[in-house]
Amino acid sequence: MDREAPDQRPPIPISKRTEWADVTPIPQDDGPNPVVAIAYTDEFRETMDYFRAVYLADERSPRALQLTTEAIHLNAGNYTVWQFRRLILDTLCVDLHEELDFVGLLARDNTKNYQIWHHRRWVAEKLGTNATSNELQFTEEIFSEDAKNYHAWSHRQWVLQALGGWEDELAYCDKLLQEDIFNNSAWNQRYFVVTKSPVLGGLEAMRDSEVAYAVKAILAKPENESPWRYLRGLYKDEVQSLVKDPRVASVCLDVLMNKRDCVHALNMVLDLLINGYQPSKTLENSIDALCLDSGLSNSGLTERVCSVLQVVDPIRANYWKWRKSGVTVEGSNGKELAG
Amino acid sequence: MADEDPIWEDAPDSPSSSSFFDRDRHIRFLEMMYQLLPSPYQSQEINRLTLAYFVVAGLDILYALDRIDKEAVIHWVLSLQAHPKNEVELNNGQFYGFHGSRSSQYHLTDDRVAIPNGSHLASTYCALAILKTVGYNLSLVDFKSLSRSMRNLQQPDGSFMPIHIGAETDLRFVFCAAAICSMLKNWSGMDREKAKDYIISCQSYDGGFGLIPGSESHGGATYCAVASLQLMGFIDKDILSKNASSCTINVPLLLYWSLQRQAQDGGFQGRTNKPADTCYAFWVGGVLRILGADKFIDEGGLRGFLLTCQSEYGGFSKFPGSLPDLYHSYYGFCAFSLLKERDLNALCVELGITAIAAIGL
Ligand SMILES: [Zn+2]
Numbered sequence: 001m002d003r004e005a006p007d008q009r010p011p012i013p014i015s016k017r018t019e020w021a022d023v024t025p026i027p028q029d030d031g032p033n034p035v036v037a038i039a040y041t042d043e044f045r046e047t048m049d050y051f052r053a054v055y056l057a058d059e060r061s062p063r064a065l066q067l068t069t070e071a072i073h074l075n076a077g078n079y080t081v082w083q084f085r086r087l088i089l090d091t092l093c094v095d096l097h098e099e100l101d102f103v104g105l106l107a108r109d110n111t112k113n114y115q116i117w118h119h120r121r122w123v124a125e126k127l128g129t130n131a132t133s134n135e136l137q138f139t140e141e142i143f144s145e146d147a148k149n150y151h152a153w154s155h156r157q158w159v160l161q162a163l164g165g166w167e168d169e170l171a172y173c174d175k176l177l178q179e180d181i182f183n184n185s186a187w188n189q190r191y192f193v194v195t196k197s198p199v200l201g202g203l204e205a206m207r208d209s210e211v212a213y214a215v216k217a218i219l220a221k222p223e224n225e226s227p228w229r230y231l232r233g234l235y236k237d238e239v240q241s242l243v244k245d246p247r248v249a250s251v252c253l254d255v256l257m258n259k260r261d262c263v264h265a266l267n268m269v270l271d272l273l274i275n276g277y278q279p280s281k282t283l284e285n286s287i288d289a290l291c292l293d294s295g296l297s298n299s300g301l302t303e304r305v306c307s308v309l310q311v312v313d314p315i316r317a318n319y320w321k322w323r324k325s326g327v328t329v330e331g332s333n334g335k336e337l338a339g
Numbered sequence: 340m341a342d343e344d345p346i347w348e349d350a351p352d353s354p355s356s357s358s359f360f361d362r363d364r365h366i367r368f369l370e371m372m373y374q375l376l377p378s379p380y381q382s383q384e385i386n387r388l389t390l391a392y393f394v395v396a397g398l399d400i401l402y403a404l405d406r407i408d409k410e411a412v413i414h415w416v417l418s419l420q421a422h423p424k425n426e427v428e429l430n431n432g433q434f435y436g437f438h439g440s441r442s443s444q445y446h447l448t449d450d451r452v453a454i455p456n457g458s459h460l461a462s463t464y465c466a467l468a469i470l471k472t473v474g475y476n477l478s479l480v481d482f483k484s485l486s487r488s489m490r491n492l493q494q495p496d497g498s499f500m501p502i503h504i505g506a507e508t509d510l511r512f513v514f515c516a517a518a519i520c521s522m523l524k525n526w527s528g529m530d531r532e533k534a535k536d537y538i539i540s541c542q543s544y545d546g547g548f549g550l551i552p553g554s555e556s557h558g559g560a561t562y563c564a565v566a567s568l569q570l571m572g573f574i575d576k577d578i579l580s581k582n583a584s585s586c587t588i589n590v591p592l593l594l595y596w597s598l599q600r601q602a603q604d605g606g607f608q609g610r611t612n613k614p615a616d617t618c619y620a621f622w623v624g625g626v627l628r629i630l631g632a633d634k635f636i637d638e639g640g641l642r643g644f645l646l647t648c649q650s651e652y653g654g655f656s657k658f659p660g661s662l663p664d665l666y667h668s669y670y671g672f673c674a675f676s677l678l679k680e681r682d683l684n685a686l687c688v689e690l691g692i693t694a695i696a697a698i699g700l
Contacts, residue, residue, distance in 0.1 A: 028441050031418050033411035036391045038376045038384060048384075048442060056445060078385040080443040080457050083504050118507045148613065150550070150557065157553050184611035188555035191544050196553065225599060225611050233544025236589075267595070315605075316598050319635040 013043070014050050014070075019063055025049035026056065044074050055084055060091040069102070076106060076113045086122060096123050100131075104138060111142060117151045121158060132163040140172075147176060148185040157192060166197045181217055187226040191233055207234055215251045218264075222255040228264040232271070243277045256286045261312040266305055270323070273302045302327045357649060360680050365672065366403045368653025369394050372665060373407055380665070387440035388419060392465035393669040399472045399693045400672045400684050409473040416466050419444060421458040423484050434503045435481075435488040436463030436519075460492060460501040464515040467522045472696040482523045489516060489528035497530070497537030498551075509550040510541055514563035517570040518690055531571045538564045539587055545611070546592025556596060558609035558622040565593075565626045566689040579631055590630070597626050598635055605640025606648075617648045617655045617667045620674035625688040628677060638678055645674055 014020050027049050030037065040048075051071045054064045068085040071078065089099060103120045110116055120138075124131040136159055142152040160166055170193050176186035194206045211234055217227035231251075235242035242248055249272060255265040269287070273279065284301055290308045299307075306324035310317045373394050383390060395412060398404050419438045423429035436458035438444035443457030463485070470477060492500045492512070499512035513534050520526045540552040541564060547556025548564040568574050568588070578590055600607045600623045606615025607623045620641055627633045647659035648671065654663030655671030673691075676683045687697035 030441060031415060033408070033415050035412050035415045036373060036376055036387060036394055038381050038387070039378045040381050040384075041378050044378070044381045044384075052442075052445075075382045075384050077383060078442060079459075079502060079504075079506060080385070083457075114507055121507075148610070150555065154551060154554055182612040184613075185555050188543065188549075192553045229545035229596075229611065232592075236544050236592075315601055315603070315637040315640060316635060317637075319598055319632075322635065 014046055014067075020050065023050060023053050026052040028052070047071050047074055051081060055080070060088045062092065064088055065092065065094070072106065076110045077115055079115055082115050082119055086119070096127055099123050100127075100134070100138075107138075107142065108145075111146060111149050111151065114151065117155055121155065124159065125162070129163050132159060132165045135159045135163070136165050143176070147180060147183050150185075153185055153189065156189070161196070166193070166199050169193045169197060170200065177217070181221055182224055182226060184226045187230050191230060203234070210234055211245060211247055215247055218251055219254060222259045222262045222265060225264055228268060232268070239271075239275045243272055243275050248272065249277065249280070249283065253280075253283050253286060256283075256290070260286070260290055261308070263309065263313045266309050266312070270302065270305045270309070273305065274327070300327070357646060357651075360646070360675050360683075361649065361653065362401055362682055364651075364653035365668070366398065366401050366406065366653075368650075368663070368668065369397050369401070369403070370406050371653075373398075376665075385439050385442055386462070388416070388437060388462045388465040388469070389439065390665060391416070392469050393665045395469050396472050396692050396696070397669045397672050399696055400676050400686070402682055402684055404473070407473075412469065412473050413475050416469050417480075419462070419466060420481065421456040422481060423488070429484050429488060432491050432503060433488060434458055434460070434492055435484045436460065437466035438462060439465075457502065457504070460489075460499060460512045460515040460519070464518050467519060468690065468692050468696075471522055471690075471699060472692055474696075474699070477523060477699075480523070482525055486520070486523060486525050486528035489519065490530075492516070493529055493533065496540075497533035497535070499529075499534075510538065510548065510560050510563040510567070511550065513537060514567045517567040521570045521690065534567065535571065535573055535587060538567060542588050542593070546589060546594075546596035548593075555610060558600060558607065558619040558626075561593070561597065562622040562625050564588075565629050566691075569629050569689040574629065577631070593626075594630060594632055597623050597630070598632070601637060601641065604644050605637060605642075606644030607641070614658065615644055616657050617645060617674070618657070618670040620645060621670040621677065624674055624677050625686075628688045633677065641674070642678055645671060 015025070025046065047067070047070050051067055054067060065085065065088045068081050068088065071081045072085070075081070089096070100120070100123055103116060103123065107116050107120065124135050136156065139152045139156040139159070142149050160169065170190070173186050173190040173193060176183055177190070180186070194200060194210055195203050200206055211231065214227045214231040214234070217224065218231065231248065232242070235245070248268065252265045252269050252272070255262050269283070279301060287301060287304055287308065291304050303324050306320050306327060309320040310324070313320060376390060380390060391412070395407065398406055416437070419440070421435045421438060421444070423435050429435065433456055435456065438456070438458050439462035443459070467477060467480070470480070491503055493516070494500060494508055497513070498508040498510070499516045500506055500508050501512045501515070516529050517534065520528050538548070541548045541550070541560065543549050543556040545556050548561040549555050549557060550560040565574070573587055579594065599611070600609070600619065602608050602615045604615055606617070607619035608615045609619045609622065624633065624636060624641070627636060645655070648655045648657070648667070650656055650663035652663060654665070654668035656663045657667045672683070673686060676686045677688070684693040684695060686692070687694045690697050
């Protein structure tokens with residue numbers, strides 16, 4: 001099969017090609033009252049008319065395969081075309097490595113298309129563990145252009161779970177985070193690896209070193225939401241352990257002393273206090289310093305944190321006010337507000 | 340806070356943006372789209388019902404449904420439904436919903452090779468949403484074969500495939516299934532408990548939802564999760580004040596994650612540390628509305644951001660200063676409806692159509 005590169009459109013209309021002379025194209029029947037009709041280009045219309053003809057004739061031939069290539073270039077979302085292509089690939093026993101090359105070229109131009117990624121998975125599934133390193137590498141190529149590509153991350157997680165290749169995954173996350181510490185997709189992947197990798201021993205085993213990793217990232221860029229959520233996520237269903245880990249309160253204090261009005265640090269302090277954390281005098285003093293700046297009253301510490309947040313995070317001022325009212329109503333037992 | 344954050348750097352200035360929601364211009368924009376979609380939309384030909392949904396439901400939000408021929412719309416939408424020929428065919432494992440367009444719909448003569456029907460959950464959702472919007476009585480739709488065959492699409496983990504020939508399964512299609520059942524007032528098409536378990540498994544460590552278990556929290560996926568739970572009756576009215584342990588999902592984390600998506604420029608981002616984008620004003624704003632927490636949105640900031648995405652040609656673009664498209668236009672209208680813009684119809688957020696359409700007047 002010769003394959004066209006995505007941007008090289010065939011110069012000759014299909015109706016003028018001798019190899020298609022025996023086929024009668026089938027025009028689209030749009031019915032008497034079409035709604036939101038589309039101004040098709042001639043190329044689109046003709047390609048789909050010929051596609052209808054081979055599809056209805058169930059012609060699983062090399063030229064039909066080539067036609068699906070052309071149709072996919074024009075509308076990569078057409079699942080009927082993709083489905084027919086898979087039938088042809090099976091029937092003709094096409095070398096699937098070639099198919100991966102085709103999908104690879106397409107995916108680079110249409111990185112947000114679901115059908116392309118579904119097709120890629122179909123091919124990789126057929127190739128099995130032979131495809132593992134190739135597939136991981138492929139997603140890395142996509143990430144070098146767009147490190148947050150949602151489809152590529154889903155594909156990568158599927159490869160890891162279905163075909164393996166976990167060994168270097170934590171190091172890969174670290175590499176991406178060193179390139180961009182704000183890359184939330186890489187933080188998410190890190191959480192995925194830490195909780196799911198069969199070679200690391202799970203969240204319990206990894207928690208200690210991961211807390212240290214998150215704390216380091218927070219201290220480097222306290223305004224970065226990602227490591228704060230990651231740190232909180234490490235204790236997702238164990239709030240009491242979060243409260244008991246001295247490193248959590250400590251990183252909040254460090255940040256508040258230096259970058260004093262950090263919303264994420266204040267929110268974490270609020271989480272701690274609501275869950276029974278007994279604040280150190282130093283922490284209380286650092287909050288008081290912020291209160292003095294804002295001219296806030298001398299109420300309970302939890303309320304004071306909310307008051308500071310109302311001032312330093314004006315976009316969410318109503319939310320922090322509401323949080324404060326919850327604290328006031330519930331006293332120090334306002335646990336239902338804890339995450 | 341935001342000064343060092345890289346996400347603000349590439350937001351272009353848009354000095355030409357207007358200071359008010361230009362309803363008349365938006366109506367003209369949708370009328371043009373209703374007449375003929377420009378050729379770049381041909382790459383989305385397979386989802387023509389979805390494009391029609393944006394136009395028709397959009398006109399309804401704008402209070403301008405009188406601009407279209409409702410009978411023609413009903414006739415066209417119904418012509419895209421797949422019908423089993425008989426009882427045997429109904430039990431053949433296929434899904435009998437709506438085709439997204441003619442290019443997945445083939446009528447065959449009896450002696451030809453049987454080609455499976457290509458009806459799709461998202462198209463079916465859009466078809467029913469359009470029909471409800473133009474006031475068609477859904478009890479006239481052949482909902483028995485639709486509901487019964489929809490069960491074929493639900494997976495053992497509770498998620499849904501959109502089409503019986505196989506495709507990716509994720510939260511989008513759980514939402515489509517829930518919205519379909521809700522509109523048909525018939526839940527025999529899905530196992531709600533299983534769907535709920537799947538949704539719960541998609542909640543991420545930061546409180547938002549990913550499209551599949553393990554994937555990154557995303558505004559659109561979070562909408563699908565929360566709207567589905569709402570449609571299936573799993574979200575209590577006063578969910579914010581309830582004890583967290585009585586809820587199936589972690590509500591406080593979800594609330595905090597959702598509110599954090601409002602960025603310093605006032606718009607909503609779909610994911611942490613990504614630029615704000617028009618459509619998330621609806622996806623995330625809608626989640627907040629369902630949770631009863633839209634009172635926490637900075638409405639002035641959001642309105643300001645959205646107006647920078649309003650196009651001089653009518654419609655909305657994804658980012659300030661770029662060209663408008665139908666998708667972002669529709670969700671821009673939805674966002675302004677959430678902001679209670681005057682002369683706009685109110686939304687039924689969890690169905691993605693107006694409240695009047697949802698009631699079925
Ligand atoms: Zn968008």
